[in-house]
Amino acid sequence: MSKHLLLFFGLLVSVLGFSQEYYSISGSVKDSDNNPIAFANVILLVNEGSEPHMGVTTNDLGEFEINGIASGSYLLQITFLGYEAFSKEALISKNITLGNIVLKENLQELDGVTVMATRPTVKRLVDRLVFNVENSTLSNTNALDVLKHTPGVIVNDNKITVKQTTPTVYINDRRVHLSINEIQQLLEGTSATNIKSIEVITNPPAKYEAEGGSVLNIVTNKNLVAGYNGSLFGNYKQGKEFPKYTFGTSHFFKTKKLNTYLNYSISPRKDYRNNDEYVNFIENEQIVTSWETDYKRIREKANQNINVNIDYEFNDNNSLAFSTSMLLAPRENSKTFAYSNTNVFDANKVLDSSFLTTNRIVDETFNFAFTLDYLHKFKTEGEKLMISAHHTNYDFSNFQNVDTDYLFPDESLIRTNRFQTFTSKEIKLYTGQADYVLPIKNSGLFEAGLKYSNISSENILTQYAFENDVRFEDFENSDTFLYDEANYAFYASFAKDWETWSLKLGLRTELTEVKGNSISSGIVNKNNYTKFFPSVYISHQLDEKNEVYFNYNKRIYRPRYGQLNPFKYFLNDNVYVTGDPNLKPQVDDSFILGYTLNKKYTLEAFYRYENNPAIEILFQDNDENILKYINTNIDKSLSYGLDFTTYTAIVKRWSIYVLSSLFYYDNYFYAAESGNKLESNSKWSFYGRIDNYFSFLKDHSLTAELSYYYISSIADGPSTISDLSSLDFNLRKVLWNNRASISAGITDMFNSQYVTQTNRYLNQDVTINSRLENRLFTLGFNYKFGNFNLKNTQKNIELKERERLREKN
Numbered sequence: 001m002s003k004h005l006l007l008f009f010g011l012l013v014s015v016l017g018f019s020q021e022y023y024s025i026s027g028s029v030k031d032s033d034n035n036p037i038a039f040a041n042v043i044l045l046v047n048e049g050s051e052p053h054m055g056v057t058t059n060d061l062g063e064f065e066i067n068g069i070a071s072g073s074y075l076l077q078i079t080f081l082g083y084e085a086f087s088k089e090a091l092i093s094k095n096i097t098l099g100n101i102v103l104k105e106n107l108q109e110l111d112g113v114t115v116m117a118t119r120p121t122v123k124r125l126v127d128r129l130v131f132n133v134e135n136s137t138l139s140n141t142n143a144l145d146v147l148k149h150t151p152g153v154i155v156n157d158n159k160i161t162v163k164q165t166t167p168t169v170y171i172n173d174r175r176v177h178l179s180i181n182e183i184q185q186l187l188e189g190t191s192a193t194n195i196k197s198i199e200v201i202t203n204p205p206a207k208y209e210a211e212g213g214s215v216l217n218i219v220t221n222k223n224l225v226a227g228y229n230g231s232l233f234g235n236y237k238q239g240k241e242f243p244k245y246t247f248g249t250s251h252f253f254k255t256k257k258l259n260t261y262l263n264y265s266i267s268p269r270k271d272y273r274n275n276d277e278y279v280n281f282i283e284n285e286q287i288v289t290s291w292e293t294d295y296k297r298i299r300e301k302a303n304q305n306i307n308v309n310i311d312y313e314f315n316d317n318n319s320l321a322f323s324t325s326m327l328l329a330p331r332e333n334s335k336t337f338a339y340s341n342t343n344v345f346d347a348n349k350v351l352d353s354s355f356l357t358t359n360r361i362v363d364e365t366f367n368f369a370f371t372l373d374y375l376h377k378f379k380t381e382g383e384k385l386m387i388s389a390h391h392t393n394y395d396f397s398n399f400q401n402v403d404t405d406y407l408f409p410d411e412s413l414i415r416t417n418r419f420q421t422f423t424s425k426e427i428k429l430y431t432g433q434a435d436y437v438l439p440i441k442n443s444g445l446f447e448a449g450l451k452y453s454n455i456s457s458e459n460i461l462t463q464y465a466f467e468n469d470v471r472f473e474d475f476e477n478s479d480t481f482l483y484d485e486a487n488y489a490f491y492a493s494f495a496k497d498w499e500t501w502s503l504k505l506g507l508r509t510e511l512t513e514v515k516g517n518s519i520s521s522g523i524v525n526k527n528n529y530t531k532f533f534p535s536v537y538i539s540h541q542l543d544e545k546n547e548v549y550f551n552y553n554k555r556i557y558r559p560r561y562g563q564l565n566p567f568k569y570f571l572n573d574n575v576y577v578t579g580d581p582n583l584k585p586q587v588d589d590s591f592i593l594g595y596t597l598n599k600k601y602t603l604e605a606f607y608r609y610e611n612n613p614a615i616e617i618l619f620q621d622n623d624e625n626i627l628k629y630i631n632t633n634i635d636k637s638l639s640y641g642l643d644f645t646t647y648t649a650i651v652k653r654w655s656i657y658v659l660s661s662l663f664y665y666d667n668y669f670y671a672a673e674s675g676n677k678l679e680s681n682s683k684w685s686f687y688g689r690i691d692n693y694f695s696f697l698k699d700h701s702l703t704a705e706l707s708y709y710y711i712s713s714i715a716d717g718p719s720t721i722s723d724l725s726s727l728d729f730n731l732r733k734v735l736w737n738n739r740a741s742i743s744a745g746i747t748d749m750f751n752s753q754y755v756t757q758t759n760r761y762l763n764q765d766v767t768i769n770s771r772l773e774n775r776l777f778t779l780g781f782n783y784k785f786g787n788f789n790l791k792n793t794q795k796n797i798e799l800k801e802r803e804r805l806r807e808k809n
Contacts, residue, residue: 025090026065027098029058029078036062038105040080044069044090075387078103112331128201128217129645143195143218144187148747149691149707149728150198151645151659153216162214163202163606163639163661165588166557169748170217175209196220202606203535203553203590206491206506207447210533210556228253228785235271236780239773242298248305259311268302268333272773279610282767286347287765289625293342302333325368331397336361340572353404353414363398382439390428398422404573414461417573420464420471427457427561443497450490457483461567467607480519481565481581487512493535504537512558516581518566525581531556547596557586559614563631577616577629584612584633601646606663610637615717619673622763634669634717635678643726658692665715679775681761683715686710701734705745718764722756726774743780751775 008602026046029037042064058064069092078086081105090096115205131150148155153162160167160183168175196607201208208215228251235246248265277293306326313319324783340358344352367639369392376385400421406414433451440446463477493506509532516525533556539549565579588611594604610632619628641663649655666682689709696702753774759766 005077012119014733022068022070023095024065024067024069024091025065025076025092025096025098028100029062029064029086030100030429031083032102032104037083040064040078040083040103041385042066042076043077045077046072088132102772103581128199129223131198133195133197141399142162142246144196145214146198149705150200150216151689151691152200152202152643153198154687154709154711160216162200162216162606163263163663165214165608167214167216168204168211170208170215172220173217196296203537203551203592204555205504205537206533206535207449209451209489210508210510210531211558220762227786228245229784230721231782231784233782234777234780235778237673237776237778239272239776241272241773242270243520244271244776257313259309259313261307261309261772263307264302264305266302269300271299273297273299274771276769278767279620279627280624281620282763282765283622285763287442288347289352290345290349291342291625292345293340293341295338297336299336300333301329304328317379319375321371321375323370323371323373325367327365329363329365331362331364334363334365336363342593351409353406353408354403354411355573357402357404359400359402359572361398361400363396366393366395368393375403380439382437382445384437386437388431390429390431392427394425394427394429396426397424402570418466419474419570419573421570422460422462422464423567423569424460425457425561427455440496445495447495448490448492452489453485454481455485455641457561459483459561459565459567461569463570475520477568477570478520479567481521481567482517482560483564484515485512502537502539502543504535506535508533508535510556512585516564521566521778523581527582529585531587532584545598547599549592549594549596551590551592551594553590555588557588557614559583559585559631559669563614563616574625575627575629580633583631586613586633587611600648602644604643604645605641606643607640608638611638613637613667613717617669617672617717618759618766620759620764620766621673627766628673630672631670632670634667637665637667639663643649653695655693658695659687659689661685661687667715667717669718671718671762671764672792674764677762679718679761681715681718681720683713685714685721686712687712703732705730718759718761720758720760722754722758724755725750725752727752729776739785740783741781743778745778747776747778748774 012089029040031037037058040058040062042058043178044066054066056064056066071093072091074090074092076086076088076090080103086101086103089096129151133146141796144155147153147160153160153167160169184342195218199215199219199517201215201217204215230249230251232249233246234248237244244267246265246267248263250263251261253260267382273296275293275295275297276290277295279291279293280287281289281291281420303328306328307324309321309323311319311321330739336359338357338361340357341354342357343354346352361494369390371390372386374387398421402419402421405416406416408414410541413792431451431453436447438446448509459481461476461477461481463480464471465474466472488511489508491506491508495504496502509530511530512528514525514527517523533554534552535551538551539547541547563579563583564581566581568576568578569574588608590606592604592606594602596602606779609764613636614631614633616629616631617634619630620626621628641661643659643661644799645657645659647655647657662684663686664682664684666680669680670678671677671679687710690707692706694704694706696704697740705728707728708726710723715723726747727749728745729749732741732743734741749751753772755770757768757770
């Protein structure tokens with residue numbers, strides 16, 4: 001049927017084509033040295049500021065030709081990174097040949113950004129920071145590596161944070177609702193070649209969902225030219241113990257009406273972790289016994305990512321898009337082996353006994369998402385209506401076998417213990433939403449929208465014990481947990497620009513209905529609540545060099561599904577993880593007051609109050625000698641500080657970005673194993689980063705990046721995290737007229753990202769030293785084929801609410 005539909009529209013377009021004559025415009029683009037400029041963007045606009053009507057890119061000789069142009073008046077624009085844009089009005093009533101068009105090299109500042117070919121640039125807008133990475137040294141890596149170098153973003157030990165909060169990740173303004181671990185897996189398998197920029201939105205406007213403290217929006221390139229192209233890409237990373245690989249391919253095909261995209265990647269890898277753990281069990285303020293553990297873990301995986309997008313334009317005002325995203329992690333490639341040796345000492349530090357634990361884990365994940373989008377553009381320029389429907393099916397299963405040998409000091413056997421655990425989680429998600437945008441005369445904009453989402457989850461945990469090598473089900477530690485959530489949201493916002501003032505006001509309202517049911521205990525928990533989320537953005541241009549601005553925003557963090565699950569998931573005989581179905585949502589109030597000089601130097605003072613943060617806390621049970629990872633609400637957290645950022649050119653081929661942040665973080669929590677006493681953990685901390693961007697050779701085809709960042713010790717709930725730093729170097733060379741590129745580099749050159757976590761207060765005394773394969777030698781390549789001048793039209797998938805499918809790392 002789809003073939004018949006395409007044939008019908010093709011015949012219709014052909015018939016209509018006989019009723020009107022079409023013309024062409026051609027020319028040649030060169031630089032001031034009369035060298036041709038290949039791959040420059042050449043577009044026709046109906047009028048200035050409108051969306052592109054038609055477009056091509058120049059070939060290897062700098063030549064271009066646009067065909068099939070209806071008669072009329074147009075604006076021709078030619079742009080290429082590092083050169084001043086060329087504009088010319090064109091009255092099309094016959095075929096036009098423009099001859100040579102010379103672009104001038106642009107080394108001047110544009111809106112506070114130094115524009116240089118193949119260099120990342122940073123631009124600050126009223127409510128966000130835009131990090132442009134297209135064709136930079138980072139574009140030969142993967143999307144996660146780009147995030148690691150994005151200003152204000154910290155990626156470390158499977159955590160992504162912005163201003164001490166976990167951000168919500170969007171791709172092309174479409175939310176990616178995977179867990180942080182799954183987001184990193186997705187981004188590791190996504191080539192950075194197609195990434196145009198990363199937007200860091202610390203105070204998101206009402207358009208974005210109220211979930212999360214900040215937004216990271218990954219913006220991909222757009223395609224203007226009909227035809228086919230494809231690419232092959234890969235990365236190799238060598239750690240201390242194991243190599244890690246990523247291979248993939250992307251394919252694009254575009255006609256006048258149809259636009260398709262397909263991407264596949266696989267990331268086979270092994271990761272090694274080595275922890276040293278120290279626990280002092282305390283009674284009457286005295287250490288009665290202590291444990292010292294050497295923990296080693298090897299995790300193998302080969303995650304596969306598939307993304308497909310199909311757009312069809314019925315006419316200039318109506319289009320329909322279908323997209324799907326799949327994450328596949330089959331059990332044959334998803335294995336973990338963990339080994340730990342724990343020595344038990346008495347109060348006099350004399351070895352009393354030891355126990356050895358081996359844990360073998362096999363898991364499997366299938367994550368399928370489907371989205372249907374409809375876009376209608378009204379006659380008024382910029383007025384549009386977007387309607388979207390989405391479904392996600394998430395299926396996860398896990399099996400672990402745990403064996404523990406208990407030994408006397410002379411290593412003779414005391415006893416053995418064995419248990420097995422099977423867990424499964426199936427989540428179904430349905431969402432529908434509509435968004436409306438209306439430009440208002442005199443630089444105004446009104447936006448409104450509504451959304452409905454429904455989530456149902458079935459979680460099963462079955463634990464087996466052994467007696468005389470006979471397995472039986474441990475009903476006390478087995479359960480089924482059912483979870484259902486419905487969310488209704490509405491938002492409206494208004495933006496207005498005057499000569500020196502800018503204002504944006506927004507209000508989002510969300511009604512949430514939650515029901516959790518633990519089958520074994522028969523306990524049903526319900527929680528219904530309505531929250532309002534206002535946002536305010538004000539900026540004032542004092543003069544040409546000075547600007548001040550103020551932002552306020554209220555945000556929410558709903559508990560993740562794993563945090564609500566009351567199961568006790570045992571990692572070994574003495575350590576388990578559990579959730580709480582009665583967790584409350586966390587609500588934050590955030591304020592930012594900023595000043596910008598010359599659109600280059602920015603100083604921000606910020607304050608954030610977090611009410612009822614839900615976090616995982618490690619507690620030690622001094623009576624039972626057990627370690628518990630408990631998901632719980634702490635009372636509150638507050639932070640405030642001062643940030644300074646700048647991006648500027650040092651010399652013609654050297655630019656730097658600098659960020660420094662001095663902040664105070666204070667956490668108030670209840671000590672569950674110490675009489676539920678209210679405690680606090682606070683610390684002044686510093687985060688600093690400097691990125692150096694270099695370009696070499698006349699055509700800027702060789703680029704380099706040298707980056708260094710440092711984080712001092714910080715407070716995180718009841719824990720104190722040690723300082724860490726990293727020095728990274730990347731080199732990239734473009735080959736064969738931009739048809740291919742290779743890159744090489746090293747991350748964490750001095751292997752200085754070892755982390756120590758300390759919980760030391762009242763009767764709690766735990767220290768964990770973590771060592772990962774942080775120092776990595778990297779190689780990357782990208783090869784384009786077909787009509788490789790095309791740019792990516794990828795519209796990544798709207799994966800609603802799946803950020804909360806958190807799995808224990």
